[in-house]
Amino acid sequence: MRSELERVLLTAIAVVSAAPAQNVTVPASMQGVEGGGGTNIPFGSSLACRYQCIYDAGELPWVGPRVITGISLRADNNTPGTTMPAKGFLEVSLLMSTTYRSAATASDTFAENYGTDATWVVQNMLMQLPAQPAVLVGPRPANIPFPFAVPWAYGLTPASTTLPPPSNLLIEIWIHSQPSGAYRMDNLGSCTAPTSTFGNVGPACAVPVTAPAVPTPVALTTDVSMQAGSGFAWHVEHAPPSVPFLVALSLSNTGNLLGIPGLPLPVPLFDPANPSTLPPLLAALQWPAPDCWLNIDPATTLGGLSDAAGLGSVSGTLPPGSQYVGTTIHAQAIVLAPTANPLRLITSLGRSSTVCGPLDVARIHQFYSATTSPPPPPPATGTVQYGVGMIFEVQ
Numbered sequence: 001m002r003s004e005l006e007r008v009l010l011t012a013i014a015v016v017s018a019a020p021a022q023n024v025t026v027p028a029s030m031q032g033v034e035g036g037g038g039t040n041i042p043f044g045s046s047l048a049c050r051y052q053c054i055y056d057a058g059e060l061p062w063v064g065p066r067v068i069t070g071i072s073l074r075a076d077n078n079t080p081g082t083t084m085p086a087k088g089f090l091e092v093s094l095l096m097s098t099t100y101r102s103a104a105t106a107s108d109t110f111a112e113n114y115g116t117d118a119t120w121v122v123q124n125m126l127m128q129l130p131a132q133p134a135v136l137v138g139p140r141p142a143n144i145p146f147p148f149a150v151p152w153a154y155g156l157t158p159a160s161t162t163l164p165p166p167s168n169l170l171i172e173i174w175i176h177s178q179p180s181g182a183y184r185m186d187n188l189g190s191c192t193a194p195t196s197t198f199g200n201v202g203p204a205c206a207v208p209v210t211a212p213a214v215p216t217p218v219a220l221t222t223d224v225s226m227q228a229g230s231g232f233a234w235h236v237e238h239a240p241p242s243v244p245f246l247v248a249l250s251l252s253n254t255g256n257l258l259g260i261p262g263l264p265l266p267v268p269l270f271d272p273a274n275p276s277t278l279p280p281l282l283a284a285l286q287w288p289a290p291d292c293w294l295n296i297d298p299a300t301t302l303g304g305l306s307d308a309a310g311l312g313s314v315s316g317t318l319p320p321g322s323q324y325v326g327t328t329i330h331a332q333a334i335v336l337a338p339t340a341n342p343l344r345l346i347t348s349l350g351r352s353s354t355v356c357g358p359l360d361v362a363r364i365h366q367f368y369s370a371t372t373s374p375p376p377p378p379p380a381t382g383t384v385q386y387g388v389g390m391i392f393e394v395q
Contacts, residue, residue: 048178051174059360087129087183089126095172098115102168108382127146191227206340295330361386
């Protein structure tokens with residue numbers, strides 16, 4: 001009896017405290033920001049769909065208990081100035097739950113992600129996805145409403161159990177049926193990685209060409225998006241044809257080469273006072289490379305081979321986890337060039353790229369056919385995708 005009284009009391013307190021709350025966007029960082037990854041999942045098909053999203057607590061725009069009376073989804077606006085026709089009618093249900101699963105540990109079995117307070121707040125509702133007018137700047141309004149039959153309280157599980165406070169939010173949508181037709185939702189997806197160049201390279205650090213042509217130093221470029229848990233590539237241009245190259249990587253572009261105090265970065269592979277020789281501390285190289293510099297102290301390298309046009313790429317997979325967002329990786333190309341200088345190596349400017357995502361959100365979904373009679377049960381498992389999920393407002 002006591003725990004039930006506590007639950008009622010805390011629910012009442014939460015309702016009162018939530019009364020003046022305004023609509024807020026989930027994830028919090030997407031307030032007024034387009035998601036960048038529009039998708040036809042789950043509404044752009046004629047199939048039924050089971051669709052679940054997990055949001056880690058750090059992505060929520062509130063702290064502590066909150067009573068939720070409905071949510072509203074945002075349609076995609078990755079192509080500003082375009083319209084989207086309405087789609088209907090759909091039969092949908094919606095479940096809300098806290099969960100001790102995180103986005104990174106989401107199970108492909110839907111039910112394994114539920115918390116003890118999993119509640120169907122919308123059941124077999126017929127709805128129409130509204131037509132979307134052209135919006136020239138920013139995201140569309142969150143105008144696809146899911147009003148709850150009864151309010152649902154986030155964060156009250158400890159009032160009736162001995163479990164620790166819930167940390168993460170789960171939303172599941174069952175589309176029991178929908179007509180054919182595309183309908184794209186605003187969705188977390190790719191992000192643009194901040195980049196910069198650093199260090200030195202001179203005009204002589206290039207593949208020789210016949211005058212009056214001007215030699216072009218090796219260039220190092222990168223993919224546009226850099227997300228934790230995803231692949232990322234570095235691209236070499238203006239290399240000699242069909243030669244090996246290295247892309248050196250480091251988490252810093254400062255300090256000393258090999259920890260030697262007399263070799264602060266960037267380090268010339270020649271003696272600036274006499275380019276035809278090496279500085280004393282690099283005498284072990286035996287031959288100089290005029291105008292070429294080491295702009296980082298390599299922690300590791302990736303190897304590749306240029307093609308007939310002098311182009312090449314190498315790639316790697318970044319470790320998953322939002323703790324890596326904001327980490328900057330510094331890189332430099334070192335290319336074999338037998339005719340360029342006595343050292344037979346040329347180098348590029350340094351290139352820095354910063355991990356820009358993803359957020360701590362996960363999507364689990366599975367389409368299925370529900371046209372038989374009686375319709376089959378929804379699938380028990382789906383495909384898990386980290387850093388992907390719908391963007392919505394909470395009422």
